[in-house]
Amino acid sequence: MKAAVVTKPYQVEIEEREIPEIAQDEVLIKVERAGICGSDLHLYKGTHAFRKPPAVLGHEISGTVCRTGAKVTKFQVGDRVTVEPQVGCGNCEFCKSGHVNLCTGKRVPGTPSWTGTFVEYFNAPEQAVYKLNDQISFEVGALVEPLAVAVQALDQITGTSKNSMAILGSGTIGLLVLAAAKHRGYQDIYCTDTAPFNRELALKLGAKAAYDPLETDVAEQIKKETNGKGVDACVIAAGAPNIVDQASAVTKKLGEVVLVSMITKEIPVYTYSFVFNEQKLLGTMTYTTEAFEEAARLINEGLDVGAVITHELPLEETGRGLEILDKKTENAGKILVHL
Numbered sequence: 001m002k003a004a005v006v007t008k009p010y011q012v013e014i015e016e017r018e019i020p021e022i023a024q025d026e027v028l029i030k031v032e033r034a035g036i037c038g039s040d041l042h043l044y045k046g047t048h049a050f051r052k053p054p055a056v057l058g059h060e061i062s063g064t065v066c067r068t069g070a071k072v073t074k075f076q077v078g079d080r081v082t083v084e085p086q087v088g089c090g091n092c093e094f095c096k097s098g099h100v101n102l103c104t105g106k107r108v109p110g111t112p113s114w115t116g117t118f119v120e121y122f123n124a125p126e127q128a129v130y131k132l133n134d135q136i137s138f139e140v141g142a143l144v145e146p147l148a149v150a151v152q153a154l155d156q157i158t159g160t161s162k163n164s165m166a167i168l169g170s171g172t173i174g175l176l177v178l179a180a181a182k183h184r185g186y187q188d189i190y191c192t193d194t195a196p197f198n199r200e201l202a203l204k205l206g207a208k209a210a211y212d213p214l215e216t217d218v219a220e221q222i223k224k225e226t227n228g229k230g231v232d233a234c235v236i237a238a239g240a241p242n243i244v245d246q247a248s249a250v251t252k253k254l255g256e257v258v259l260v261s262m263i264t265k266e267i268p269v270y271t272y273s274f275v276f277n278e279q280k281l282l283g284t285m286t287y288t289t290e291a292f293e294e295a296a297r298l299i300n301e302g303l304d305v306g307a308v309i310t311h312e313l314p315l316e317e318t319g320r321g322l323e324i325l326d327k328k329t330e331n332a333g334k335i336l337v338h339l
């Protein structure tokens with residue numbers, strides 16, 4: 001079968017690989033769509049923490065079950081599915097408390113023990129496989145994984161007031177947070193993005209306003225919109241040196257800031273603003289199985305998130321897709337490859 005492999009930094013080759021053997025508890029999936037995500041970009045650039053070239057790209061997937069192991073009970077050949085791309089060790093304190101996302105021994109795609117999803121056939125244990133309803137396209141089905149990131153981000157918020165939210169950064173993740181937050185009942189959602197294309201997408205997905213942080217004093221504007229109070233919660237889905245301070249400044253007293261973006265450089269933070277306003281700064285890491293289940297349910301119930309998909313490329317053009325995201329040569333949201 002064909003596989004898109006990062007052979008060395010900035011080089012993607014289509015290589016022949018063996019179709020994976022399946023264990024008794026696994027299914028084999030004929031891949032239909034696989035999404036390019038920020039972590040694939042890190043693998044591509046050679047900067048990923050543990051996915052190192054040579055490695056098969058991808059962890060986002062939709063497809064059809066084409067073979068089932070002897071012990072598989074929930075799936076049949078022909079089922080349309082997506083996969084939660086993590087299998088915890090099952091024994092550590094995090095796995096035992098439902099935080100498989102934090103398990104240091106978890107198995108993930110694109111590593112020596114599990115192929116990535118940019119392949120024609122992908123194996124997965126049935127416990128990690130989720131059905132997609134017949135009316136859900138494979139394109140939207142491939143968005144369950146990034147939507148799970150958004151669900152997990154919202155799950156960090158403990159406050160129950162849902163009058164308003166700010167989302168700093170309207171890339172794929174910020175936009176999916178927007179869709180999921182609207183579904184959860186947040187009324188007025190203010191988005192930011194430096195790119196006009198992304199601000200337009202935010203408005204299309206129901207943001208009350210979308211600001212360019214380079215032109216608008218975001219804190220002042222959002223305070224004005226919220227009668228001087230600030231929003232109930234703010235989600236950070238972009239990286240910039242002032243982004244955490246901006247988040248604190250747009251958030252109300254006792255409000256919560258969820259940090260989704262993976263900012264690996266040190267940035268200055270005016271901690272006093274969190275202290276003075278008794279705000280919480282919360283990290284969020286991928287998703288628990290519970291959040292993934294909810295994302296799959298939201299998609300199956302018809303949550304309309306297809307607008308974040310901007311490109312569909314054949315597997316052979318995976319390298320081009322990565323280049324578009326890396327060099328920002330075109331307006332892009334989620335880029336899918338099809339097989």
Ligand SMILES: NC(=O)c1ccc[n+]([C@@H]2O[C@H](COP(=O)([O-])OP(=O)(O)OC[C@H]3O[C@@H](n4cnc5c(N)ncnc54)[C@H](O)[C@@H]3O)[C@@H](O)[C@H]2O)c1
Nearest residue numbers: 038169171172173193194237238240260261262284285286
């Ligand atoms: N915590 C997790 O588990 C997790 C999971 C997935 C992604 N992430 C992280 O979330 C972040 C967003 O992911 P994405 O896939 O949406 O990335 P993306 O690159 O598609 O989106 C980022 C957006 O931020 C915008 N932007 C840049 N500077 C800005 C600024 N100063 N203010 C507002 N917007 C600005 C960009 O124009 C872009 O649209 C990344 O840092 C990614 O690594 C975290």
Ligand SMILES: [Zn+2]
Nearest residue numbers: 037060145146
């Ligand atoms: Zn992803």
Ligand SMILES: [Zn+2]
Nearest residue numbers: 089092095103
């Ligand atoms: Zn574990």
